[in-house]
Amino acid sequence: MTYNFFILSLLFLIPGILIYILRRDLREVIHVMALCSIPFAFTERFFYPSYWEPVFLFDLADKIGFGIEDLLFVIGLSAFTSTTYAFFFGVGYCMINKFSLLSVIFKGLTVLGSAFLLIVLVALLNIEMIYGSFGIMLGISCFIFMARKDLLIPSLIGGILSTTVYSSLCLCLNALVPGVFKLTWHTDQFLNIFILGIPLEELIYGFAAGMIATAFYPYAFSKRFDKI
Secondary structure, eight states: OOOHHHHHHHHHHHHHHHHHHHOGGGHHHHHHHHHHHGGGGGGGGGTTTTTBOOOOGGGHHHHHSOOHHHHHHHHHHHHHHTTHHHHHHTEEEEESSOOOHHHHHHHHHHHHHHHHHHHHHHHHTTOOHHHHHHHHHHHHHHHHHHHOGGGHHHHHHHHHHHHHHHHHHHHHHHHHSTTHHHHHBOGGGSOOOEETTEEHHHHHHHHHHHHHHHHHHHHHTTEEEEEO
């Protein structure tokens, strides 16, 4: 059980795989979100080893700044955070405007570009990235809501559902590796608040990820949620 991050990453793949199998109409969403999430795997250097210090496969985090686990984690996270609302409420997507590839590219790059600029800013200001990530995800979500007020409620619900799934997976990890959060996470240097044995930062992260992921796809592709 040395490679606890690898175990966590595998656990995070499970919800997305189940949704992928059960809802064919959500596969495009998972494909898009998985692709868009990959660059965020490279931000591990801002979390390791200050926020946490897991052992990586082949010691890749020490060698190149991120690991195989990061790629699996962000893909799994993006898959279920972007689809939990649609999956649990039995809704799909419909176009609100004529499809425009240029519009999709512009909106997508605006959101992703803004996120990475803000990551750089947080790093330059020497703010702990775990806290900076909350502000970045919630801030960009608010930007999307200004343009698309109809996405606010689904995103809030998506955030709550994602937190529920996220915490359930963390509980599974804690059952497989007892005490993992106190052994691997540097909680004493942060809030040091636990809910059901899970660091509060992780639950906030799950909520913020759920909000932005629920809103991003329909915003970028000019779609709205609708009954299937």
